Amino acid sequence: MTDDTLPVPEDQPPQMPQTTVAWRTLLWRISTTSISDLGRGKSKHGRNVDSVIDAANLPAELATLIQVVVRATRLWQSERVDVARELACHFRDGLDAGNAPADLEQQFGDSFLAARLIRQSRIRCRPSWWFAWRYSKLTVALLFLMYGGIAARFFLSRPTISRFYIHEINDNVRAVPEAQRAWPIYRDALKLLKPYPKLEQGQSQELAEGWWATESNLVDHDSLAWTQMLSFVETNRTAIERIHEAARRPDRGIIYGHREDNLANRSGDYTPVIEVLLSQVQEMRTFARLLTADAAVASAQRKRDRLAKDLQSLIAIADQAHGHWVVEDLISTAIMQLTMSTIRDSLEDVPDLLSDDQLVEIAHRFAAYRGGGTIRFDLHGEQLLLDDLLQRCYTDDGHGNGSLTPEGLKLLRKLPGDLWGEKNESSTKIVTQTILAPAVMLRSMSRRESREIQRQLFAEVQSAHSGPWYTWSTWDPAEDFFQKEQQRFAAGKRPDLALIPAFSIPRLFFTSIAQCNSAAEQLCQLRDGTLTAIALELYHRRHGDWAQTLEQLVPHDLPELPLDRFTGQSLRYRIQDGRPLVYACGMDRQDDGGRHPNLLAGGGIQHQQLFTRPATEPAPGAGYDWVLFPRPRRAPQERE
Amino acid sequence: MRVDRELMRGAGPVAVLKLLESGEKYGYELVEQLEQRSKGVLAMGQSTLYPMLYNMESQGLVKAEWRESDLVRGRKYYHLTSKGKKRLAADLQQWAALVQAFGSLGILSSDANPTLGGATP
Numbered sequence: 001m002t003d004d005t006l007p008v009p010e011d012q013p014p015q016m017p018q019t020t021v022a023w024r025t026l027l028w029r030i031s032t033t034s035i036s037d038l039g040r041g042k043s044k045h046g047r048n049v050d051s052v053i054d055a056a057n058l059p060a061e062l063a064t065l066i067q068v069v070v071r072a073t074r075l076w077q078s079e080r081v082d083v084a085r086e087l088a089c090h091f092r093d094g095l096d097a098g099n100a101p102a103d104l105e106q107q108f109g110d111s112f113l114a115a116r117l118i119r120q121s122r123i124r125c126r127p128s129w130w131f132a133w134r135y136s137k138l139t140v141a142l143l144f145l146m147y148g149g150i151a152a153r154f155f156l157s158r159p160t161i162s163r164f165y166i167h168e169i170n171d172n173v174r175a176v177p178e179a180q181r182a183w184p185i186y187r188d189a190l191k192l193l194k195p196y197p198k199l200e201q202g203q204s205q206e207l208a209e210g211w212w213a214t215e216s217n218l219v220d221h222d223s224l225a226w227t228q229m230l231s232f233v234e235t236n237r238t239a240i241e242r243i244h245e246a247a248r249r250p251d252r253g254i255i256y257g258h259r260e261d262n263l264a265n266r267s268g269d270y271t272p273v274i275e276v277l278l279s280q281v282q283e284m285r286t287f288a289r290l291l292t293a294d295a296a297v298a299s300a301q302r303k304r305d306r307l308a309k310d311l312q313s314l315i316a317i318a319d320q321a322h323g324h325w326v327v328e329d330l331i332s333t334a335i336m337q338l339t340m341s342t343i344r345d346s347l348e349d350v351p352d353l354l355s356d357d358q359l360v361e362i363a364h365r366f367a368a369y370r371g372g373g374t375i376r377f378d379l380h381g382e383q384l385l386l387d388d389l390l391q392r393c394y395t396d397d398g399h400g401n402g403s404l405t406p407e408g409l410k411l412l413r414k415l416p417g418d419l420w421g422e423k424n425e426s427s428t429k430i431v432t433q434t435i436l437a438p439a440v441m442l443r444s445m446s447r448r449e450s451r452e453i454q455r456q457l458f459a460e461v462q463s464a465h466s467g468p469w470y471t472w473s474t475w476d477p478a479e480d481f482f483q484k485e486q487q488r489f490a491a492g493k494r495p496d497l498a499l500i501p502a503f504s505i506p507r508l509f510f511t512s513i514a515q516c517n518s519a520a521e522q523l524c525q526l527r528d529g530t531l532t533a534i535a536l537e538l539y540h541r542r543h544g545d546w547a548q549t550l551e552q553l554v555p556h557d558l559p560e561l562p563l564d565r566f567t568g569q570s571l572r573y574r575i576q577d578g579r580p581l582v583y584a585c586g587m588d589r590q591d592d593g594g595r596h597p598n599l600l601a602g603g604g605i606q607h608q609q610l611f612t613r614p615a616t617e618p619a620p621g622a623g624y625d626w627v628l629f630p631r632p633r634r635a636p637q638e639r640e
Numbered sequence: 641m642r643v644d645r646e647l648m649r650g651a652g653p654v655a656v657l658k659l660l661e662s663g664e665k666y667g668y669e670l671v672e673q674l675e676q677r678s679k680g681v682l683a684m685g686q687s688t689l690y691p692m693l694y695n696m697e698s699q700g701l702v703k704a705e706w707r708e709s710d711l712v713r714g715r716k717y718y719h720l721t722s723k724g725k726k727r728l729a730a731d732l733q734q735w736a737a738l739v740q741a742f743g744s745l746g747i748l749s750s751d752a753n754p755t756l757g758g759a760t761p
Contacts, residue, residue: 093668114687121694
């Protein structure tokens with residue numbers, strides 16, 4: 001269709017340049033065309049509806065009718081001009097045929113209906129790009145609307161906190177009679193505790209860092225350090241007695257976040273599990289170190305009952321320290337290791353000090369610690385922590401499911417984890433992330449899915465490391481699980497972000513689960529080595545000579561042969577320089593003749609490598625064994 | 641007699657296509673011929689005709705063209721396209737079948753002529 005012809009009334013010439021050349025110049029066309037029509041590639045070169053109607057020289061009522069209809073169509077300017085021109089021509093023809101204006105107006109019909117129909121039909125004539133643009137706009141608007149709805153749902157959602165786990169745990173503690181709770185007495189002991197004396201200039205820094213507790217009986221008994229430790233122990237005699245009293249209590253009695261414990265800076269039963277500080281149990285390690293020092297003094301001064309009492313209390317404190325969380329279990333494990341170190345030193349330095357009955361009783365308590373056998377951290381507290389975090393992140397539909405909330409996303413952002421990237425981000429990035437947050441919610445795991453994955457994770461980790469070292473098929477089952485799930489999610493076209501609710505929380509503690517299980521394995525190996533040392537001493541007392549083989553200890557002194565947890569065979573044993581030597585092979589699984597790393601000449605690292613992940617060749621700890629008895633120690637002269 | 645709006649919706653386009661079969665026409669001409677040749681039965685106002693023409697144009701059945709007239713003003717002429725011709729042929733067949741069916745039911749008399757302009761499909 002062309003619109004080059006223009007109705008030109010004789011009495012009203014259009015405003016245009018004088019020359020034909022000027023009339024057709026592009027500049028003129030552009031200058032007289034609206035921007036909207038230019039944008040559509042249309043040029044009306046100076047015409048508008050009014051000029052077209054005027055040019056037709058129609059009666060007023062017909063001119064008004066055209067104006068009303070054309071205006072009501074709300075079409076593009078060029079389309080309106082076209083319609084107006086056609087209608088004007090139509091009326092002009094009608095008038096020329098002798099029709100009265102009123103008749104033509106009546107024949108026209110309903111002007112607004114006409115406008116609507118004309119609009120609909122003219123729009124159908126528009127180019128395809130216009131429809132593409134229109135539907136694109138509609139689609140975008142619809143998407144925005146949908147996203148707005150999703151965003152509103154997301155930003156208005158709130159987590160449903162239905163359980164207060166700390167409150168439940170504390171309620172169980174409060175149900176125990178006050179007279180059976182240990183912690184109130186420990187709290188008193190803590191108040192009575194005097195600090196370790198200030199070190200003299202030049203004194204070994206190791207003493208200040210707690211070596212006095214673990215290797216105190218190696219200190220030269222004429223040295224200033226030993227004198228200071230004696231003074232320290234005696235100064236704290238009252239506190240030590242209180243600790244013994246507390247250790248005899250059957251229940252630990254720690255109320256998390258108790259306001260009287262200024263150690264715990266958070267108070268209240270309704271604190272999120274993740275924010276509860278376990279400072280009380282940290283203090284139990286301090287008590288254990290003090291008792292270890294007291295045991296060293298008792299051993300040096302050959303005070304049998306005092307040593308036995310210290311050992312019994314140490315085991316009791318280790319039992320009490322064992323609680324809900326891995327951190328508590330690790331502290332409990334550390335206290336047990338201190339205790340086992342103390343008795344092994346005692347068996348080596350003053351073998352005849354403890355009586356048979358005392359040794360047997362201590363051995364039975366060692367064997368009964370955490371039920372005996374393979375000791376594992378049950379991760380009960382961590383499961384509570386995850387459940388608590390889930391309920392603080394998700395809504396609850398009443399059937400165990402729900403969606404991620406803004407509060408949850410904010411909480412997850414606070415947690416460590418490489419899935420989130422940098423923590424210190426620009427405000428622009430934060431705004432972007434806020435805008436994208438509803439999309440994250442859409443793609444992230446549901447509450448049920450997150451919980452299910454966490455349950456699987458717990459089950460797989462516990463299953464993979466349920467046995468001794470030599471049965472482990474993987475060092476880090478949690479990381480294996482994470483990678484497997486990430487691959488599964490990638491295959492399902494779900495982004496890493498979707499994994500955040502389920503993964504960022506467990507990664508808090510599962511990244512070190514192998515180390516935790518390894519620590520538990522070390523404790524099992526130490527326990528078996530210590531029990532073997534006690535059994536050897538009891539055998540020696542009965543027979544006046546050392547057993548030639550470990551088999552001779554079974555079943556009178558040991559129920560079964562002690563296990564080398566690295567190899568699955570029995571512990572290695574031989575008599576060396578008239579003294580028994582008990583050892584395990586270490587991670588290289590090779591018998592190196594009971595050669596323990598020299599703790600002075602970088603042997604500390606090699607000692608650690610005995611328990612390190614066997615990922616390199618040669619295996620870490622190669623060439624060395626883990627000597628369990630006598631305990632590898634630095635000689636006093638080496639310490640200087 | 642005027643035809644009901646719903647009936648007109650089906651009959652109007654066929655009538656317009658049929659008129660255009662004989663040659664290009666402008667709007668007023670179509671209105672006049674529809675009224676005169678159908679004796680007012682198919683008369684339609686501009687409010688009906690022009691949207692119908694625009695619709696047919698959008699479907700590619702007709703093509704419009706502004707042309708100078710001897711009256712010193714432009715007129716927009718409509719003519720059938722090949723697609724329009726095909727549509728007309730198809731519509732006429734359907735109308736013939738319809739008339740035949742109506743005839744067999746006694747709704748229409750046997751001498752009823754369904755065509756405008758006397759051409760029978």
